[in-house]
Amino acid sequence: MTELLRHAFSWVCGQNPAHTWSPGGVLLPLCQRCTGVYVGACIAAPLHLAWRPVPTPRWLWLNGAFLLFIIPSGFYWIPQNAELRCTSGILFGFGLVAFLWLTLQRKNETESTKNSRPQLAAFAASLFAALVLTPMLGEYGNAAAAGILMVACVAGALALAALLLANLFFFLRWAGRIFAHAA
Numbered sequence: 001m002t003e004l005l006r007h008a009f010s011w012v013c014g015q016n017p018a019h020t021w022s023p024g025g026v027l028l029p030l031c032q033r034c035t036g037v038y039v040g041a042c043i044a045a046p047l048h049l050a051w052r053p054v055p056t057p058r059w060l061w062l063n064g065a066f067l068l069f070i071i072p073s074g075f076y077w078i079p080q081n082a083e084l085r086c087t088s089g090i091l092f093g094f095g096l097v098a099f100l101w102l103t104l105q106r107k108n109e110t111e112s113t114k115n116s117r118p119q120l121a122a123f124a125a126s127l128f129a130a131l132v133l134t135p136m137l138g139e140y141g142n143a144a145a146a147g148i149l150m151v152a153c154v155a156g157a158l159a160l161a162a163l164l165l166a167n168l169f170f171f172l173r174w175a176g177r178i179f180a181h182a183a
Contacts, residue, residue: 002029005154013034021035021146022146023139023141023149024146026143028150030153037089038157040091041097041160042159043130045159045160047126048097053119055105060098064095064099067091069088082138086138087131094127097159097160097163100166103170137149
């Protein structure tokens with residue numbers, strides 16, 4: 001199973017062994033940054049589905065900053081270690097889900113002006129847990145931790161694929177309406 005995942009994820013990850021965890025001696029099919037991206041997406045997608053955060057300017061700026069943090073990290077403009085690679089990935093996963101979710105918002109959901117405190121607390125606690133637990137599982141975990149990380153990565157990849165397909169569907173529907181109106 002690990003070899004199948006390694007092959008599947010090789011399309012999107014360089015799989016540098018020096019940047020890949022092997023909890024319990026099981027080499028993960030993704031580098032630390034990609035593990036972070038998919039774990040972040042795995043956690044953020046259900047949160048968005050359950051609580052549908054309102055895209056306030058502050059929310060958009062925060063998630064935009066999460067996306068932009070990948071630039072200095074990914075280009076190695078700042079010193080790197082496993083935790084920073086994973087952290088930049090998790091933040092990117094959260095930000096990516098937030099922006100891909102925007103097209104799925106209903107108009108009446110976006111008219112509200114703020115998110116509730118319990119909702120924001122759940123997002124913050126989930127993000128904090130991901131930032132702390134993912135590197136711990138990767139660095140110090142056993143074979144079960146490797147399994148948990150692989151399942152989370154697959155779930156995150158499926159969530160991102162579903163969000164991308166939904167965005168593509170809405171784009172094609174919008175483009176069809178524009179062309180039909182122009183004709």
